Amino acid sequence: MDDIVIKAMAKWPNVPDCYGWLGLDARGHWWMRDARTQALGPFPTLDTPGPAAARGARLAHEKLIEFIGRNYQADAAGRWFFQNGPQRVYVSLEATPWIWRLQSDATQADAVAVQAHTGVDAGAVRSAWLDEAGRLYLHTDLGFGLVDSADMWRAAAAVEAGRWTPQPIESALTPQRFGFVRAPTA
Structure with missing residues (x-):
């Protein structure tokens, strides 16, 4: 985990977790899901493929993708997340972590x-x-x-x-x- 993330967590320890805003597809691409996209339904999975638009916008910014990758991990319940500074952003998985x-x-x-x-x-x-x-x-x-x-x-x-x-x-x-x-x- 990045040092800047660890410092942000210490500075703001009570930031609420975020659900439904980030997805990982079966090709390893990250997808940002805004409120309009989330209204279309859950992130598609292998077993429940939904509308393609429910994926959201594919992230393409190389440095952002690297940052997410460095700060990607699982909690004790097997829920995968990206630690974005003080906020834990849980990831919807199309297939696997x-x-x-x-x-x-x-x-x-x-x-x-x-x-x-x-x-x-x-x-x-x-x-x-x-x-x-x-x-x-x-x-x-x-x-x-x-x-x-x-x-x-x-x-x-x-x-x-x-x-x-x-x-x-x-x-x-x-x-x-x-x-x-x-x-x-x-």
Whole structure:
């Protein structure tokens, strides 16, 4: 967490939490949801896709995205949030709290390095999971997440090479199984 955020939390300890204003999609993009957008319904999820307009406005400012990524974490109840100075902004998740991006690992042939949408290294892959729609999830040292659909060709190569052996799972069961909340509420 950024030092400036820690100082703001100490200076203003009683700022109310914020819900419904920030979403993370299945590609690892952040979405800002103003009051008009929230009136269209909840942030779409894999299991309850709503209108596309309910996503809001996709964030594109590189420094803001980096700031959110550095200050992104979960509370004890598995609700993910962005600590924005003294205010905790809970994140609505389309899929999972982490979206994995894959790169070829230069240290080994046919190996894959896993990185979170925030740029953080995921560490070792502990298990792989495949849902009813063919989406691939990885449980890593960092946590549980969905592989970005743009990286499925690298993921397929890792599976074919025997590096990962996906187990079946229903998408709707992933939050309970891996301890996260897709739509946090107060």
